[in-house]
Amino acid sequence: MTHYRSTRLALTVLAAAGLGLSACSQDNSATPTSTTPAPSLAPSTTATSPADIAKQKATAAYLGMWSDMAEAATTSDWQTPKLAQNATGEALQTISRSLYADHYNGLVTKGQPVNHPKPASVEPLDNPTSVTLTDCGDSTNWLKYRADNGQPANDGPSGRRQIEALVKKAVDGSWKVTTFAVHEVGSCTG
Incomplete structure (x- = not known):
């Protein structure tokens, strides 16, 4: 189901719930309940372009990749299937x-x-299949520790780093990061 359809379905369900609640109000007056249909819940007139949708999905996949990695890194689980989600x-x-x-x-x-x-x-703008992202990632509070005693590991400096990533649309319509490059600490200022 597309994002547009799922949003429309959710709005329709909310509208129906709202109509049901108004019919069950505690007002016992003789005023009849209106049977006028609810106004249409049409999407806004501002259409989202295919490029904008691709940017949103690629960004979500990129952030998901880092979140999945951070979760797996708490135990250094290199085999978790969750890593392949994004x-x-x-x-x-x-x-x-x-x-x-x-x-x-x-x-x-x-x-x-x-x-x-x-x-x-x-790329391409009319029917995107790839998005290049740039990032100034910060690893200041994402640090390595020895698993046996919990002591900090001396794994080099942490801080802000320039990152480039290529995110591509898969055959099933999902977006996944295919490559990324993380540069040295201090390589970005943004």
Whole structure:
């Protein structure tokens, strides 16, 4: 079901519930209840372009990828199927290898990365299948610790880093991050 249809269905259900509630009011006066149909719940006149929809879905997949990775990193679970919800191909391999290396080295990660992705390009504009995102990700509060004793691991500096990601539309219509590149700390200012 498309986003438009699910929104329309939800609005229709809410409208029907509202009509049902108004008919059950506690006003016992002799005034008859109106049988005038509810106004149409048509979508706003501002249409969302295919490019805007693609940007929204790609951004959601990108943020989902980092959220899934942060959750898996709390135990360094490189095998969780959840990682494939928002990442595929090289991106998924990079995440899995990183988590496996942490598992192998007895490390876990606590906290959450902070991301503020912005769409840089959409291809093609009329029927998008790929979106390039740029981000100034912040790992200041997403740190590695030794799993055996909970002590901080010396895994290098944390902070703000430039990130580029390519998000593509899959055959099933979902959007997934296919590649991403994380640069050194201090590589972004935004």
